[in-house]
Amino acid sequence: MAARLPYVNREELPEQDRELFDRISRERGGAPVGNIFRTLANAPNLFRRFNALGGELRNGTQLDPKLRELALMTVGRLTEAEYEFVHHWNISLQVGIRREQLEHLADFESSSMFNEQERAVMRYAAEATREVKVSDATFEALRGFLDNRRIMELVMNVAFYNAVVRILVPCKVEVEPTTKKN
Incomplete structure (x- = not known):
């Protein structure tokens, strides 16, 4: 699978956007900038804003990272979305999700690996992703575990990452050769 857009290198960016690449690398312990960012950099003005929102959703919310x-x-x-799945598999392990849980994502509704709160969140994500419309029962189940702020943070995370996968998949963004599922 060849990517449909070029992966932009730091040197190809306008001078004012190079710091963004540097910051992304620093935030990831000096790792090379990932292909998702290099793809987004084809539109530097949108990349800056998209990355700012993504960073706030990852680091500026009260929603439990798990x-x-x-x-x-x-x-x-x-x-x-293979790229999303591989990268977030590793992040999931880092925030304390068990490998056995990740291996049972497809049957989360019936798996004993998940508690009711986790099921409610995954059910919301599944409905919002597949149908966009979310049932009243699914939304109300969130209220049993999350306050309004955390519900909105969940809603925005699911919406944002649905946008991310709708960039990754059509653009055929490739998983970096150095990135493996742990």
Whole structure:
């Protein structure tokens, strides 16, 4: 699978945008800038804003990172977004999700690996991804575990990552050769 857009290198960016690449690399322990960012950099003005929102959703919310990652892994699995799935598999492990849980994402409704809160979040992510419309029962189930702020943070994370996969998949963004599922 060849990417449909070029992966932009730092030197190809306008001078004012090079710092963004540097910051992304620093935030990832000096790792090379990932292909998702290099693809987004084809439109530097949008890339800056998209990255700012993504950063706030990852680092500026009160939503439990485990719940966030279970929601994002649900989005990645349902949309068959390999890039998303591989990258967030590793992030999921880092925030404390067990490998056994990740291996049972497809049967989360019946698997004993997940508690009711996790199921409610994954059910929301699945419905919002597949149908866009979310049933009253699914939304109300969130209220049993999350306050309004955390519900909105979940809604925005699922919406944002549905946008991400709709960039990754059509553009055929490739998983970096150095990135493997742990």
